[in-house]
Amino acid sequence: xxxxxxxxxxxxxxxxxxxxxxxxxxxxxxxxxxxxxxxxxxxxxxxxxxxxxxxxxxxxxxxxxxxxxxxxxxxxxxxxxxxxxxxxxxxxxxxxxxxxxxxxxxxxxxxxxxxxxxxxxxxxxxxxxxxxxxxxxxxxxxxxxxxxxxxxxxxxxxxxxxxxxxxxxxxxxxxxxxxxxxxxxxxxxxxxxxxxxxxxxxxxxxxxxxxxxxxxxxxxxxxxxxxxxxxxxxxxxxxxxxxxxxxxxxxxxxxxxxxxxx
Ligand code: A2H
Numbered sequence: 679x680x681x682x683x684x685x686x687x688x689x690x691x692x693x694x695x696x697x698x699x700x701x702x703x704x705x706x707x708x709x710x711x712x713x714x715x716x717x718x719x720x721x722x723x724x725x726x727x728x729x730x731x732x733x734x735x736x737x738x739x740x741x742x743x744x745x746x747x748x749x750x751x752x753x754x755x756x757x758x759x760x761x762x763x764x765x766x767x768x769x770x771x772x773x774x775x776x777x778x779x780x781x782x783x784x785x786x787x788x789x790x791x792x793x794x795x796x797x798x799x800x801x802x803x804x805x806x807x808x809x810x811x812x813x814x815x816x817x818x819x820x821x822x823x824x825x826x827x828x829x830x831x832x833x834x835x836x837x838x839x840x841x842x843x844x845x846x847x848x849x850x851x852x853x854x855x856x857x858x859x860x861x862x863x864x865x866x867x868x869x870x871x872x873x874x875x876x877x878x879x880x881x882x883x884x885x886x887x888x889x890x891x892x893x894x895x896x897x898x899x900x901x902x903x904x905x906x907x908x909x910x911x912x913x914x915x916x917x918x919x920x921x922x923x924x925x926x927x928x929x930x931x932x933x934x935x936x937x938x939x940x
Pocket of ligand 1: 684719720721722725814815816817818819820821822823824825826827830831832834895899
């Protein structure tokens, strides 16, 4: 991380079907016709075509915050507070004085949301993707929600592989972690499945191999950014360096994303 805030793209993943535990908690708190979104923060908007699930930290507390008359966001309280300063909340001025101005309508641990079905913008999986647990999500970064792109993120790849292997242990359906992984970006050194290539060749066995994953993440990021070429989408054939901002702008223009600084 450099100096100053990180410019993320916050993506809006609309809830289609709640996990049973959440359904009960929201029943009389959120109107039936409202739209609720998980809002993962990403540095790689050009990879959103390949989303296969969306991660929450199972032990992290999330709020469901009312952002407009008909829209609600799910994120950490810390992120909601940042968003309020960035003018995202209709009834809070841009310089809220204290966090009491920003109460969630519902607050739950990430584990409660596991299994919720969401619609991920641009994803080839138009049938929707599931909310799944990821132990390495940090409550102190971004929105506390991380969308999963296993083709290009070593962390995401290592995590879904572990989830599929130990589905019963995690209390999930195996098929939720086994959506097809699509090649998105061609690179000279790692082919078109950068994350899998690095996880396999570096013999990363678990999402807990933090040091190796950090190294794989750096390699994947620089190779993808400086040498990658898009294989899919509106900017297919273009270098990632050019496509990145174009995909981001396209998502913002369609109302599926917004800029978020952290
Ligand atoms: B990235 P930086 Cl394909 N905890 O999005 C842990 N990780 C988080 C997070 C949190 N609270 N908030 C965001 N992130 C992840 C896509 C992606 C990402 C790809 C490849 C690499 C990659 C799909 N997941 O990140 O520490 C998000 O995952 C590696 C740079 O602010 C976000 O972008 O540099 C990235 O980490 C932000 O990490």
